[in-house]
Ligand SMILES: Nc1ncnc2c1ncn2[C@@H]1O[C@H](COP(=O)(O)OP(=O)(O)O)[C@@H](O)[C@H]1O
């Protein structure tokens with residue numbers, strides 16, 4: 001059984017742990033067949049082949065456990081999403097591993113698949129968060145109300161965005177450790193206003209307005225030590241016509257909405273280079289989810 005699991009943009013501005021957008025590319029491709037032992041082989045970007053440390057095998061093992069099937073498997077991962085990118089690299093593999101085994105066994109229940117995927121995601125992030133695995137499964141833009149019971153609102157928004165990926169690593173686990181337990185009420189209120197307006201703008205297909213609402217007071221300010229260049233690259237995007245720019249997931253990738261995505265991508269790459277950081281950009285539409 002072969003499954004392709006796409007990159008995702010978690011948080012999408014003000015939606016910390018709640019919003020997620022599925023991208024068309026890049027993606028991981030995960031192939032599994034049942035076997036006596038558990039074996040993991042990886043091509044492409046480097047991630048552990050130890051089955052207890054690879055998020056895809058952890059979620060596959062968790063799914064087998066959930067449905068009470070005693071079996072091992074051989075798993076091949078074509079790792080197309082750079083790890084520690086902020087593009088849901090661990091989320092894609094975690095979802096892909098669970099989904100591939102589920103398809104093999106004829107398990108269709110989405111909560112069962114997501115429960116297993118979150119076990120994998122927990123290995124990478126410390127605490128499980130669903131804003132990568134859920135959009136990777138459903139595609140489109142999702143608002144994650146609750147995982148168990150599963151309650152997801154999906155908007156099939158049509159947009160193109162530019163993603164810029166700098167050559168620095170940010171571990172989601174470390175980025176989550178920087179977050180405070182409590183936030184000031186005024187910041188929570190600002191995010192509430194931004195997030196609700198952003199959902200309406202996306203529902204109406206008003207991408208310009210959506211771009212203007214890509215702000216966040218809950219996570220990004222506390223993560224500044226890991227993304228010191230953020231204000232500079234954001235300014236470069238806005239000066240070159242972007243409607244808005246934000247961090248993808250916990251970073252370091254950033255994404256922007258705008259008309260002239262190529263120009264914005266080049267300007268943001270240049271801004272990174274002025275900081276001595278190599279970067280590359282790509283343009284993507286909204287993906288339809290894992291297949
Ligand atoms: N199959 C996998 N895909 C991606 N990362 C994995 C995988 N298995 C284990 N990991 C580990 O998870 C971490 C990357 O996850 P994370 O920090 O969440 O990055 P991202 O934001 O790109 O998902 C790295 O330490 C990586 O070695």
Ligand SMILES: N[C@@H](CCOP(=O)(O)O)C(=O)O
Nearest residue numbers: 010017086087088172249250
């Ligand atoms: N809501 C999470 C999203 C992490 O996404 P990733 O792509 O960086 O793994 C967070 O902000 O911690």
